[in-house]
Amino acid sequence: MDWTAPNRLRIDGDALVANWRTLARMSGRAACGAAVKANGYGLGAREVATRLVGAGCRDLFVATWGEARALGDVGPATVSVLHGVRDEDAPLVGLPAVRPVLNTVEQVRRWQAMGGGLCDVMVDTGMNRLGLSVDDVAGGALKGLLIETLMSHLACADEDHPLNARQLAAFAGLAGRTSARRLSLANSAGIALGADYAFDLTRPGLALYGGIPRAELADMIRPVVGIEAQILQRRTVRAGETVGYNATWTAEQDTEVATINLGYADGYWRGFSDCGTARGPGDEVLPVIGRVSMDLVAVDVSSIPSIAEGAWISLADTLPAASVASGMSQYELLTGLGQRFDRLWT
Numbered sequence: 001m002d003w004t005a006p007n008r009l010r011i012d013g014d015a016l017v018a019n020w021r022t023l024a025r026m027s028g029r030a031a032c033g034a035a036v037k038a039n040g041y042g043l044g045a046r047e048v049a050t051r052l053v054g055a056g057c058r059d060l061f062v063a064t065w066g067e068a069r070a071l072g073d074v075g076p077a078t079v080s081v082l083h084g085v086r087d088e089d090a091p092l093v094g095l096p097a098v099r100p101v102l103n104t105v106e107q108v109r110r111w112q113a114m115g116g117g118l119c120d121v122m123v124d125t126g127m128n129r130l131g132l133s134v135d136d137v138a139g140g141a142l143k144g145l146l147i148e149t150l151m152s153h154l155a156c157a158d159e160d161h162p163l164n165a166r167q168l169a170a171f172a173g174l175a176g177r178t179s180a181r182r183l184s185l186a187n188s189a190g191i192a193l194g195a196d197y198a199f200d201l202t203r204p205g206l207a208l209y210g211g212i213p214r215a216e217l218a219d220m221i222r223p224v225v226g227i228e229a230q231i232l233q234r235r236t237v238r239a240g241e242t243v244g245y246n247a248t249w250t251a252e253q254d255t256e257v258a259t260i261n262l263g264y265a266d267g268y269w270r271g272f273s274d275c276g277t278a279r280g281p282g283d284e285v286l287p288v289i290g291r292v293s294m295d296l297v298a299v300d301v302s303s304i305p306s307i308a309e310g311a312w313i314s315l316a317d318t319l320p321a322a323s324v325a326s327g328m329s330q331y332e333l334l335t336g337l338g339q340r341f342d343r344l345w346t
């Protein structure tokens with residue numbers, strides 16, 4: 001048998017596709033794309049893209065040209081590179097079905113100097129992150145460009161914030177002012193803000209992978225990722241003894257403790273210290289106790305007398321619950337998942 005990685009990610013391909021279909025339905029007449037940057041939010045961009053393109057997704061978003069290359073053949077879909085184009089990207093320009101999202105006047109000039117061709121453009125409508133200004137657009141900065149999608153990005157879509165409506169109005173004011181065939185504003189949370197935000201194309205990421213950025217999505221989005229780790233050692237900790245670095249946890253009574261092979265180097269963050277939750281094979285609740293170490297964490301297995309070295313347990317918090325417990329965003333929890341996992345798709 002081949003050597004396998006010590007830990008497992010169970011990734012539910014049906015749930016991924018179901019989430020995309022849900023978001024596509026919520027997008028109304030707009031097409032629904034998929035953000036697969038950062039290696040598909042940690043799950044594996046190629047596997048994600050293959051499934052979503054198979055389901056009908058035609059617009060993929062990555063951050064860099066390297067990520068576009070790593071996607072490989074995406075069949076009938078196209079890939080938009082959100083960071084635009086740098087001089088250093090020139091060797092990859094021309095990859096089939098890949099185009100930049102131009103963010104600055106300088107990137108527009110560079111793209112035209114490289115020969116131009118179909119591109120997307122990001123306009124900043126109030127986030128002050130990436131994008132040309134509305135004034136740049138009004139001043140003719142996009143003249144002569146062949147634009148597929150004109151897009152902007154919402155700063156506060158996961159909250160009820162007055163900036164949402166201001167960005168919507170600023171973006172809607174650009175309709176018909178450029179050569180763009182399509183307009184696109186909404187990420188996952190933006191889709192839940194309502195039909196006005198959908199325009200021609202939506203760009204969900206987080207919610208595809210089981211993240212819940214707004215309460216409206218809570219009952220509609222299915223969990224996609226589960227973490228499994230293995231017990232390396234089991235011991236009895238006597239009342240009054242402590243567990244782990246800095247002795248933050250003290251046994252009030254004799255306690256059965258399992259040390260499992262998962263830690264913050266795997267993306268199981270220190271914020272889960274003394275508050276994370278694991279589950280045994282029979283779905284028993286196993287509290288995480290003590291500090292999360294780099295590669296190890298302890299759980300209280302007193303409720304499962306029979307559990308032994310080598311047994312698999314799952315870290316079963318949903319993404320929203322894990323975010324509350326750890327103080328990390330749902331985005332960080334996904335993209336932090338490291339290299340010590342076999343990514344097992346079902």
Ligand SMILES: *Cc1c(COP(=O)(O)O)cnc(C)c1O
Pocket residue numbers: 035037082153186187188189203204205206207
């Ligand atoms: C990452 C990203 C998205 C996806 O956002 P989610 O909040 O993960 O849905 C959409 N558009 C842009 C420009 C992005 O950078």
